[in-house]
Amino acid sequence: MVRAEHVISWMKALRQVFRANKEYLTQLDAAIGDADHGINLDRGFNAVWDELEKTRPGEISSILKAAAMTLIKTVGGASGPLYGTFFLRASSACADKTELGAAALVAIWAAGLEGVRQRGKAALNDKTMVDALTPAVTAMQQALENGGDLGAILAQGAAAAEAGMQNTIPLQARKGRASYLGPRSIGHQDPGATSSYLLIQTAANVWGKERSA
Ligand code: ADP
Ligand code: MG
Numbered sequence: 001m002v003r004a005e006h007v008i009s010w011m012k013a014l015r016q017v018f019r020a021n022k023e024y025l026t027q028l029d030a031a032i033g034d035a036d037h038g039i040n041l042d043r044g045f046n047a048v049w050d051e052l053e054k055t056r057p058g059e060i061s062s063i064l065k066a067a068a069m070t071l072i073k074t075v076g077g078a079s080g081p082l083y084g085t086f087f088l089r090a091s092s093a094c095a096d097k098t099e100l101g102a103a104a105l106v107a108i109w110a111a112g113l114e115g116v117r118q119r120g121k122a123a124l125n126d127k128t129m130v131d132a133l134t135p136a137v138t139a140m141q142q143a144l145e146n147g148g149d150l151g152a153i154l155a156q157g158a159a160a161a162e163a164g165m166q167n168t169i170p171l172q173a174r175k176g177r178a179s180y181l182g183p184r185s186i187g188h189q190d191p192g193a194t195s196s197y198l199l200i201q202t203a204a205n206v207w208g209k210e211r212s213a
Contacts, residue, residue, distance in 0.1 A: 028191040032178040037191040044075035064091035089115030129192035136161035154204035
């Protein structure tokens with residue numbers, strides 16, 4: 001089961017992961033965007049952690065909501081509102097729940113993805129974060145149906161997100177700043193798909209141990 005303390009651990013780990021990957025994500029964005037994706041997420045998840053330390057929300061949904069509002073407030077560019085929407089929808093999907101079992105966990109990722117799709121209007125293969133999140137959610141739903149535990153579900157979601165991230169390389173961008181480059185966006189890995197992979201990979205690392213669901 002994933003409880004509030006585990007969601008807090010995820011947020012803390014995300015701050016570290018986006019700090020460690022700040023240069024990498026920024027370099028990916030330098031190739032097909034404006035070289036700020038790593039800077040944006042490092043700033044955003046630092047601010048999320050500061051907010052959590054200050055307000056100490058005790059419920060899963062209020063932690064996710066605090067993350068959402070902070071990302072929307074502090075991250076400029078496309079990814080702030082998109083990840084903000086992801087966490088806001090995830091928060092709504094687990095309102096009043098004190099712990100998340102496998103099904104509830106998959107449901108919050110599916111809700112988050114749906115929010116990103118509605119907000120950004122990107123389809124699969126538009127070379128965006130949707131290309132990592134969509135296969136991740138599909139793989140998690142499949143793993144759930146197959147009776148997998150939390151660890152297996154998250155590991156399969158992370159593996160599918162990684163493959164989806166790599167699949168963005170040959171694609172031409174059709175949404176966001178990279179789409180301005182037209183065919184010149186081909187041959188580069190999408191920064192947002194990469195950060196989405198890190199989001200779920202980190203959840204798999206932090207929550208994968210909570211296998212009792
Ligand atoms: P900006 O492009 O405004 O500088 P970031 O660099 O932080 O913002 O984020 C860029 C990432 O946002 C892209 O790599 C892409 O994955 C994602 N993105 C951009 N537009 C959309 C969209 N409409 N839907 C989903 N994701 C998008
Ligand atoms: Mg950018």
